[in-house]
Amino acid sequence: MSAFKVALGRLGFELDARAGRAAHEVHDDSLRRLPWAPRSVEPTLAVRLPGMVTIHKPADWEVDGAASEPGEHLPLSSYLQSLFRRSECPLVWDTGQSYGFLHRLDIPSSGLVLCGTSFQGYYALRLQLDTHRLRREYLVLGHNMAPSGLTEIVARVDVAPDPSQRKSISDSGRPSQTMLVVSAHVRQRQAGLPEPGGNMFITAIRIATGRRHQIRAHMRHAGHPSIADARYTCREVRVAADRDSQNSSSNAAAKQSNLQSNYNNSSSCSHDLHTSFCDVGLFSTEVLRVCY
Incomplete structure (x- = not known):
């Protein structure tokens, strides 16, 4: 392994020298301006080392490449x-x-992305990644109360013709393994409503294979799709969520009507309004969706 590592280092050094000579022939050496988008959060540089960096990618940013x-x-x-x-x-x-x-x-996920800024750094990271010396772990918020005994999902992930298409579980797919630990069961509360909403759970995930959309496909296969993932959410979950949302809206309208009636009949209603809303826990899936 040590000899192979030295050979990779030499190859990276030669490629860096060759790329450097070609780059000096380019007249435009300016830095690129970041694109702007409404409500976008910019990435941040988490770690910077010689030849390699770790970037924190927010949601809605794409790790692009030649096929993008x-x-x-x-x-x-x-x-x-x-x-x-x-x-x-x-x-x-x-x-x-x-x-x-x-x-x-x-794209809907946030987290750390490894990147080589030189060929030497890239090959050093690639060797560690391909020999499983680097471990990738994820935090996922999923639908329903997953049992604590759910520790592994082994199912073949089928490769769709279009990379953007939803992947399915099929006997003809590629072998895939996902290991997980259910960390907590939580219950959603909506702002302004004391009644609890849907059940959810938080899980830590480690993947043994890196298939495209593996976590999302495996979570759906297990019956616990990730929150705020319309592409991989089961229809039954989406229908139930829509029904809960409609019930919550009706309850909110009835509550607002009752509060307005109290306001018209009582001068002390401002205190009732305050106590009715201050003790409501807010569990925002819009914030937590970036955890996956």
Whole structure:
């Protein structure tokens, strides 16, 4: 292994030198401007080491590469190129090398993404990733109360022709393994409503294989799709959620009507309004959806 590691280091050094010479022939060496989008959260640089970085990717940003097409989502490569000039780090400007990204993270997800800023750093990380010395763990908020005994999901994930299509569980799919620990059971509360909403759970996940959409497909297969994931949520869950939302809206309207009636008949209703709303816990799936 040590000899192979040394050989990879030499190869990376040679590729860095070759890419550096080519980058100096490019006249435009300016940093890229970050694209702007309404309500977008910018990525942040979590760790910076020689030849490699770790980026915290917010939701709605795409870990783009050679197969990516321009779309409505913000490319994470633009953040890298706003930090590193082409002459300094040619790899992060190379579309054919997927800008140095070592792995993907689904667009609706947030989390850490490893990236090589030099070929030497990229190969050092790739060797660790491919030999399972690097472990990737995820935090997921899922529908319903998953049993604590749910510790592993083994099911073949079928590869759809279009990368953006939903993946399915099929005997003809690729072997996939997901390990998980159910950390907590929680109950949603909506602002302004004392009645609890749907049941959910928080789980920590580690994947032994890295199939596209593996976690989302496995969670759906287990009957506990992740929150705020319309593509992989079971129809039964979505119908129940819509029904709960309609009931909550009706309850809210009735409560507001009752409060307004009390306000018209009592001068002390301002205190009732305050106590009715201050003790309501807010569990926002919009905030927690970025945890997956």
